[in-house]
Amino acid sequence: MNSEQIRETYLSFFERHEHLREPSASLIPAPNDTSTLLTVAGMQPFQPYFRGEETPPRSRLCSCQRCFRTPDIEEVGNTARHLTNFEMLGNFSFGDYFKEEAIAWAWELSREGFGFDPERIWITVFEGDDELGLGPDEEAIEIWRGLGVPAERIIGLPRKENFWQAGNSGPCGPCSELYIDRGPDWGPDTDRPGDDSDRFLEYWNLVFTAYELGTDGSLTDLPAKNIDTGLGLERMAVIQQGVESVFDTDLLRPLVDLATELSGRNYGADDHAATRAMRIIADHTRGAVQLLGDGVVPSNERRGYVLRRIMRRAIHQGRVLGLEPPYLGRFAERAIEMLAGFNPVVAAERETVLRWIGIEEESFGRTLDRGSQMLERLIAEAKDSETSWIDAEAAFELHDTYGFPYDLTRELLAEEGLSVDDAGFEELMDQQRERARSGAGGEAEGDHERVLEFVGSTPETRFVGYEDLRSGTSVGRPGFIGAP
Ligand code: SER
Numbered sequence: 001m002n003s004e005q006i007r008e009t010y011l012s013f014f015e016r017h018e019h020l021r022e023p024s025a026s027l028i029p030a031p032n033d034t035s036t037l038l039t040v041a042g043m044q045p046f047q048p049y050f051r052g053e054e055t056p057p058r059s060r061l062c063s064c065q066r067c068f069r070t071p072d073i074e075e076v077g078n079t080a081r082h083l084t085n086f087e088m089l090g091n092f093s094f095g096d097y098f099k100e101e102a103i104a105w106a107w108e109l110s111r112e113g114f115g116f117d118p119e120r121i122w123i124t125v126f127e128g129d130d131e132l133g134l135g136p137d138e139e140a141i142e143i144w145r146g147l148g149v150p151a152e153r154i155i156g157l158p159r160k161e162n163f164w165q166a167g168n169s170g171p172c173g174p175c176s177e178l179y180i181d182r183g184p185d186w187g188p189d190t191d192r193p194g195d196d197s198d199r200f201l202e203y204w205n206l207v208f209t210a211y212e213l214g215t216d217g218s219l220t221d222l223p224a225k226n227i228d229t230g231l232g233l234e235r236m237a238v239i240q241q242g243v244e245s246v247f248d249t250d251l252l253r254p255l256v257d258l259a260t261e262l263s264g265r266n267y268g269a270d271d272h273a274a275t276r277a278m279r280i281i282a283d284h285t286r287g288a289v290q291l292l293g294d295g296v297v298p299s300n301e302r303r304g305y306v307l308r309r310i311m312r313r314a315i316h317q318g319r320v321l322g323l324e325p326p327y328l329g330r331f332a333e334r335a336i337e338m339l340a341g342f343n344p345v346v347a348a349e350r351e352t353v354l355r356w357i358g359i360e361e362e363s364f365g366r367t368l369d370r371g372s373q374m375l376e377r378l379i380a381e382a383k384d385s386e387t388s389w390i391d392a393e394a395a396f397e398l399h400d401t402y403g404f405p406y407d408l409t410r411e412l413l414a415e416e417g418l419s420v421d422d423a424g425f426e427e428l429m430d431q432q433r434e435r436a437r438s439g440a441g442g443e444a445e446g447d448h449e450r451v452l453e454f455v456g457s458t459p460e461t462r463f464v465g466y467e468d469l470r471s472g473t474s475v476g477r478p479g480f481i482g483a484p
Contacts, residue, residue, distance in 0.1 A: 001114075001237075001240040001241070002237075002241075002250050003233060003237050003249065003250050003251050004341070004342075006089075006114075006233060006236050006237060006240060007064050007087075007089065007233065007342070009109075009113045009114065010062070010064075010089040010109065010113070010231060011062050011063075011064065011089070013105070013109050013113055014060075014062035014091045014105070015062065017060070017091075017101075017105060018058075018060050019058070019060040019061055019062040019091055019092075020057055020058040020060065020061050020062070021061075021062055021063065022045075022057075022061050022062070022063040023063070024063060024064060024065045024066050024087075024342075024343070025039065025044075025045035025065060026039070026294040026295070026345075027039050027066055027067075027068050027085075027290060027291055027294045027296070028294050028295060028296065028303065029044060029045075030045070030456075031452050031456040032452065032456050033047060034452070035047075035166055035167035035168070035169060035170050036166060036167045037070065037302060037303050037306065038067075038068040038069075038070065038291075038303060038306065039065065039066070039067055039068065040067055040068070040069050040166055040167070041065070041067055041088060041090075041166055041228075041230055042063055042064075042065035042067070042088040042089070042090035042092075042228070042230050043090065043092065043166065043171070043207070043209070043228040043230070044065075044166055045065070046061065046092055046094075046228075047166075047170055047171055049092075049094045049226075050094065050171035050209055050222060050226050050228070051171060051212065051222065051223070052095075052222065052223035052224065056094050059093065059094050059095060059096035060091070060092070060093055060094075060096055060097070061091070061092045061094075062089075062090065062091045062092065063089075063090055063092075064087050064088070064089050064090075064233065064342070065087065065088050065090065066085065066086075066087055066290055066343060067085065067086055067087070067088050068084055068085045068287060068290075068291065068306075069084060069085075069086075070084065070306055072084060073306075073309065073310065073313070074407075074411065076279065076280055076283045076284070077275075077276040077277070077279040077280040077283070077317075078276065080198070080244055080245030080246065080247070081201075081235070081238075081245065081246055083234060083246055083283050084283055084284065084287045084310065085283070085286060085287035085290060086232055086233065086234050087232075087233035087234070087251075087342070088230045088231065088232060088233065089230070089231040089232075089233055089236075090228065090229050090230045090231065091105070091227065091229050092226070092227060092228055092229070093226055093227035094224065094226050095223070095224030095225065095226060096227075097227060098208065098225045098226075098227060099139055099140055099143055099206075099208055099227075100143055101227075102206050102208075102227045102229060103140065103143045103144060103147070103176065103206065104143070104147065106178060106204055106206055106229065107121075107144075107147050107149075110178060110204070114236065114239075114240065116180060118148070118149075120180055120181040120183075121149070121153070121178055121179070121180060121181075122153045122154075122155065122178075122179040122180075122181055122192075122193045122200060123144050123149055123153060123154045123155070123176060123177070123178060123179070123193075124154075124155045124156070124157045124161065124162055124176065124177045124179065124193050124194055125137045125140045125141055125144070125154060125155070125156055125157070125162065125174075125176045126140070126156070126157070126159070126162040126163055126174035126175060126176070127156030127157055127158055127162070128156075129158065129159040129163065131159075131217075132159065132163070132219055133219070134174065134219075136156060137174050137176065137208075140174075140176045140208070141154055144176070155192055155193055155194060157193075157194045161177075161194050162174060162175050162176070162177065163175065164205065164207040164209075164228075165213050168213075168215060169212075169213050169214060169215045170212065170213060171209050171211070171212055171213075171222060171226070171228075172207075172209065172211050172212070172213045172219075173207050173208045173209040173210045173211055173226075173228075174207075174208055175205050175206055175207040175208065176205075176206045176208075177193070177202050177204065177205045177206070178202070178203055178204040178205075178206075179193040179200040179201060179202050179203070180200070180201050180203055180239055181199065181200055182198070182199055182200070182201060182239075183199070184199075186198045186199040187199030187200075201235060201238070201239065202232075202235070203231060203232060203235045203236055203239065204229065204230070204231040204232075205229060205230045205231075206227070206229045207227070207228040207229065207230075208225070208226075208227065209222065209225075209226040209227065209228045210222055210225045210226065233251070234246040234249060234251055234252075237249035237250065237251055245279075247278070247279045247282055247283075251338075252282045252283070252286065254334055254338055255278075255281065255282035255285060255286065255331055255334055255335060255338075256278045256279070256282050258330065258331060258334050259277070259278040259281055259282070259321060259323075259331075260278065262321075262323050262327060262330065263321040263322055263323055265278075265321055265322075273320060274320075274321060276317075277317035277318075277320040277321045278317075278321070280313055280314060280317045281314045281317050281318060281321075281331055282331075283310075284310040284311065284313055284314035284317075285314055285328065285331040285332055285334075285335045286335045286338075286339070287310050288307060288310050288311045288314065288332070288357065289332050289335045289336055289339065289346055289353055289357075290339065290343060290346060291303070291306070291307045291310075292307065292349065292352065292353040292356050292357070293343065293345045293346035293348075293349045293353055294345060297356060298311060298356060298359075298360050308360065309405070309407065311328065311357070311360045311361075311364070312360070312364050312368075312405060312408065313408070314328060314331070315328055315360070315361055315364050315365065315368065316368060316408060319368065319372075325361065325365050326358065326361050326362065326365070327361075328357050328358075328360075328361045329354055329357050329358055329361065332353060332354055332357045333354065336350050336353065336354075351466075352466065367402060367403045367404060368404075370402050370404075371398055371402040371403070371404030374397075374398055374402060374404075375398065375404070375409065375412060375413075378390055378394050379413070379416050379418065382418055383416075388417065388418055388419060389418065389419060389420065389421065390409075390413055390418055390419070390420045390421075391420075391421070391424075392420060392421040392423075392424025392425045392427070392428055393424075393428070394420075395409050395410075395420045395425050396425055396428040396429070399425075400432065406425060410422075
C-alpha cells in the first residue's frame with residue numbers, strides 16, 4: 001500500500017462507521033491552546049470538544065492530522081524511526097462510543113484493512129498508577145480477551161508508556177497500544193512491546209480520554225467518556241511497504257533520492273555520515289515546508305526558532321554531503337510536490353515557502369561558512385592540547401559575533417567527542433540579556449498573553465501584501481496592542 005492507500009483505507013473505514021472526515025488543522029495550535037508550541041497529535045484541534053466547551057459537528061470524527069514534535073530533533077537521522085513531523089490518522093468519539101467499539105474496530109481494521117496476521121499483533125494496556133489513583137485497565141483487558149487475543153500477548157505498562165496527555169495538562173486518559181511483531185530478524189523472542197527493541201513496532205494508540213489533567217497534576221472527570229486514537233502513517237507505511245526505515249517509505253524516500261542524486265554519495269549503512277545527513281535533510285525539509293505553509297516564519301524564539309533550527313540543521317547537512325549551495329530550495333520544491341495532494345496549504349503557499357527557504361539559506365550559508373572555520377580551529381586547538389572541553393567564552397563568541405547557533409556548536413563538538421560548558425554559556429547569555437534589557441529600558445511584561453488574547457478575539461486575518469499594494473480593511477480592536 002502506498003501512503004495514499006493507507007490514509008484512504010483508514011478514513012473510509014471510519015466513515016462507514018458514521019465518522020465525519022475532518023481536514024487536518026494547522027500545525028499552529030488554536031490561539032487559546034497554550035499546551036504545546038506546535039500540534040503534537042490528532043486530538044489536539046478537538047480539545048474543546050473533549051472538554052465539552054464546544055459541540056463537534058458530529059459525535060464521531062476521523063482525520064489525518066499533520067503533527068510536529070520537537071523533543072526528538074537531535075535524534076533524527078540517528079535511528080530508523082525518529083521524525084519531527086509526521087501524519088497521524090485518528091478516530092474520535094465525543095461522549096459517543098467508548099472502549100468496546102474503539103478496540104473492536106482497531107482489531108477489525110488491523111486484520112481486514114491492513115492485512116495483519118492476528119498472531120503477530122501484540123497489545124499493551126495501562127497497568128495502573130498510584131499517583132493518579134487509577135488501577136489496571138481490567139476493562140480493556142477483558143475486551144481484548146473477548147476478541148480472542150491470548151493473555152500472553154497482552155502486556156501491562158506503566159503511566160510513562162500507557163497514559164496519554166498532550167503537554168502538561170488537558171484531556172487525557174489511559175491507553176492501549178497495538179504493536180506488530182516483525183519477527184526474529186528484528187530481535188530475540190524474549191523482547192517485548194515497550195522494550196527498546198526494533199522487533200515490536202507500535203502502530204496504533206487507543207486513548208480512553210475520560211479525564212482532564214490539571215496543571216497541578218490532579219485528575220478530574222471530563223463531562224463524558226471519549227475516544228482518541230492515533231495511528232502513525234509513516235510507521236504503517238514502513239510495515240506495508242516492507243522497508244527498514246521511515247526514510248525508505250514513499251513519504252520520505254524521494255527526498256533521500258534527491259540527496260543521492262545531487263551528492264553522488266551512497267545512502268546506506270556503509271556511509272554513515274551521508275546516510276544521517278540525507279535523513280536529516282529529508283525530515284527537516286518536509287517539516288520546514290509545512291511549518292512555513294502554516295504561517296510560521298523563521299525567528300529566534302518559539303515556533304519561529306524551531307523552524308529556523310531545522311532549516312539550519314538541514315542546510316548544514318547539505319554541506320556535510322558536499323552539495324553546491326544553494327540546495328535547500330531544491331529539496332523544498334520536491335517536498336512541496338510530494339505533499340501537495342495531502343496538504344493543499346503547502347501548494348497554495350508555494351512561492352512564500354520557497355522565498356523564506358531561499359532567504360534563510362543565503363543568510364545562514366554565510367554564517368555557516370565563517371563560523372565553521374572558527375569551529376574547526378577550536379576543535380584543532382582542543383585536540384592539540386588534549387582537552388575534551390571548549391571554553392564557554394569561545395562558544396559564546398561563535399554565537400554572539402558569528403551568529404553560529406549554540407545547539408549546532410554543541411552537536412558538532414559532540415561528533416568530535418568534545419563538549420562545552422553549558423552552565424558557563426548560559427551565564428554569558430544571561431549577562432548579555434541583562435545588558436540588552438538595561439539598554440532597551442526593560443521588556444514589556446505579558447506581551448505574549450496580550451497577543452494571544454488579541455488574536456483570539458479577532459476574526460482570521462489574511463495577509464494580502466503579496467498580491468496587492470492597497471487594500472481596505474478594518475482594525476480589530478484599536479489601541480489594544482501597544483497600550484502602555
Ligand atoms: N493522542 C494519542 C497519541 O498521540 C492518540 O491519538 O498517541
